[in-house]
Amino acid sequence: MTARKIVHADMDAFYASVEQRDAPELRGRPVVVAWRGTRSVVCAASYEARRFGIRSAMAVVRAERLCSDAVFLPPDFPRYRAVSRLVLEIFKRHTDLVEPLSLDEAYLDVTENKTGLLSATEVARTIRAQVLEEVGLTVSAGVAPNKFLAKIASDWRKPNGLYVIRPQDVEDFLPPLPVGRLPGVGKVTESQLEKIGVRIVGDLRGRTLQELEARFGRHGVRMHELARGIDESPVLPDRPTQSVSSEDTFPEDVLLDHTEAMIVQLADKTWTASRKEIRVPRTVVLKLKTKEFRIITRSFTPTVPPSSCEELTRIALSLRARVDLDRRQLYRLVGVGLSNFSDPAEQQAQSTLFE
Ligand SMILES: [Mg+2]
Incomplete structure (x- = not known):
């Protein structure tokens, strides 16, 4: 079997870069794309804004404090979507195996490419030049034998x-990386790993499959593979999004009554993420994980898709009333999701049908 050649292409500070491209007076200035509001989060920050410590997903109030001179602009998703479509067309000149992850990043399997270029590196170089030339934006790219390494590489x-x-580089590249660079290893897993003396991928490699599986279940098995550079997941072209969700573990287990602040935060994240989709979701899902790792989900499908973050938040909070465990039950994790995506036009047709 020949090694696969995967490219991960990631537009740089995408929404902010589109704004700077279209308004020359914004170039060189800190630009933050976000809705204003006490509960809003940053959708994108230009590299000038990042110098002040502003990052995407950060609370807007915090970003304002970090750089009061930044230019704050509300997101214009129809325009970003149009630009994204042009970039996608460029990708598709090189391979049909393109898996978009969001408006600004995609995986490409270029093991075989359509243009006769001799190497994956050449393909990535050509794509970068074409996007700059035809769309006027920069895109970073990573080339690797699989998806997870390509994603790390594009960030490098x-x-x-x-x-x-290259396949022969993996053995040197991986061991010194902090474990947090592996997909699926968030703050919580990271600190659990640190407690057992695992900080870098090299440390993780020293642990047996049995130990990792006993501690982390299936996630442990996955970490064992990733630490060895193994990731067989294929590039899936045009896979439509089934759901968008965010979840987080509490620093300490909490009662259901004390989940509100976290739900509000997660609803905000999920809402913002869902706006990047071309299709519109209708079902709201609340997920809880008990102290004993039991997973509970409750969902609600309103007749009309939720039309604001406030509405999503209200539904997510109200779904708690349908959790019928003991009031003293403790929870370790909560998640808010949106699913049941369909085309806006299709939904309109459906709702007329039932009127
Ligand atoms: Mg990006």
Whole structure:
């Protein structure tokens, strides 16, 4: 079997870069794309804004405090979507195996490419040049034998960079990485790993499959593979989004009554993420994990898709009333999701049908 050649392409500070491209007076200035509001989060920050410590998903109030001179602009998703479509067309000149992850990033399987270029690195270089030339934006790219390494690689020389991890480089590249760079290893897993003396991928490699599985279940098995550079997941072209969700573990287990602040935060994140989709979701899902790791989900499908973050939040909070466990039950994790995506036009047709 020949090694696969995967490219991960990631537009640099995408929404902010589109704004700067279209308004020359914004170039070189800190630009933050976000809805204003006490509960809003940053959708994108230009590299000038990042110098002040502003990051996407940060609370807007905090971003304002970090840089009061920044230009705050509300997101214009129809425009970003149009630009995204042009970029996608460029990708598709090179391979049909393109899996968009969001408006600004995609995986490409270029093991075989359509243009006769001799290497995956050449393909990535050409794509970067074409996007700059035809769309006027920079895109960073990573080339590697699988998806997870390609994603790490695209981040390696950001912004406007290209980084290649060849199959023979994997053995040297992986061990010094902090475990947090592995997909699925968030703050909580990271601190659990740190407690058992695992900080870098090299440490993780020293642990047996049995130990990791006993501690982390299926996630442990996955970490054991990732630590060895193994990731067989295929590039799936045009896979429509089934759901968008965010979840988080509490620093300490809490009662159901004390989940409100976290639900409000997660609803905000999920709402913002869902706006990046071309299709519109209708079902709201609340997920809880008990102290004993039992997973509970409750969902609600309103007749009309939720039309604001406030509405999503209200539904998510109200779904708690349908959790019928003991009031003293403790929970370790909560999640808010949106699913049941369909085309806006299709939904309109459906609702007329039932009127
Ligand atoms: Mg990006």
